[in-house]
Amino acid sequence: MKHGKKYLDSKKLIESTKLYDPAEAIALVKQTGKAKFDETVELSIRLGVDPRHADQQVRGTVVLPHGTGKKVRVLVFAKGDKAEEARAAGAEYVGEAELADKIKNENWFDFDVAIATPDMMGVVGRIGRILGPKGLMPNPKSGTVTADVAKAVEEVKGGKVEYRVDKTAIAHVPIGKVSFDEEKLVENLTALMEAVIKAKPSSAKGTYLRSLFLSTTMGPSIRLNGTKF
DSSP: OOOOHHHHHHHTTSOTTOOBOHHHHHHHHHHHOOSSSOOEEEEEEEESOOTTSGGGOOEEEEEOTTOOSOOOOEEEEOOHHHHHHHHHHTOSEEESHHHHHHHHHHOOOOOSEEEEOGGGHHHHHTTHHHHGGGTOOOOGGGTOBOSOHHHHHHHHHTTEEEEEOOTTSEEEEEEEETTSOHHHHHHHHHHHHHHHHHTOOTTOOSOSEEEEEEEESSSOOEEBOGGGO
8 A cells, every 4th residue: 555755754653662651652653643624533443242142232322521622413212202302302313204215215314424313213224224334223221222312413413423342343433533632632531441441241251452553544553562551
C-alpha cells in the first residue's frame, strides 16, 4: 500500500516497537492528525476472547465524559407520549411504520442511530435485514430498545458509544476528535477502557488485553501499553 507524504511524516514520529503510556500516546496521536478536516481519534482493541463462543462475546456501551465530537442524527420508532418525549429530547426523526417504509422503499439512511420502544419492535423487525448489516438495528444490549427514549436520545447525543468485538476479536471505538484537549481524550480513553475491562467474560482465559492501538482517521497507529489500564 502506498501512503502520502503526510502519513509518512507522521509515521516518523512513532517508534514502532515502543509501548506508549496513554497520555504520551494521546499527545502523539494529536501530532499525527494532519488532514484538512478534524480527524476522529479511534482506539482498536484486540481482546483475548473467542467470539465464536456466545459466552465470550464482548459488547456494551459507555458514555464518554466529553463526547465524540460528532453530531449524531437520531431516529426513534415510537408513538404517542413516547414520541413526544423523543422529540423533546432532540431526536431528528420520530415516527412509526411510515419511517420503516421510507427506509425500505427509498433506501433512506439519513440517521446515525436508531432507537425503538419495545412495542415498536414488531414494525422495526420487518426491516431488520436492512438495518442489521449497517449496524443500525435497535438492540436491548446497546440500550437502543427502551421505554425511556428521552434518556436514550440524550445519552447518544451526549457521547454514548458502543464497543463490540468482531469475528477477529477486535473492537474499533472512537474516543473523540484531534481538536480535543489532551486531557479530554485521556479521560475518554480511560472511561472506555474501564468499561471494556469490566466487561471481561468469566470464561476468557489468559491475557485479556492483547493489543491496543490509537490512530486518527488518516494517520498511522500508535501502540499503547495495556498494563497501564
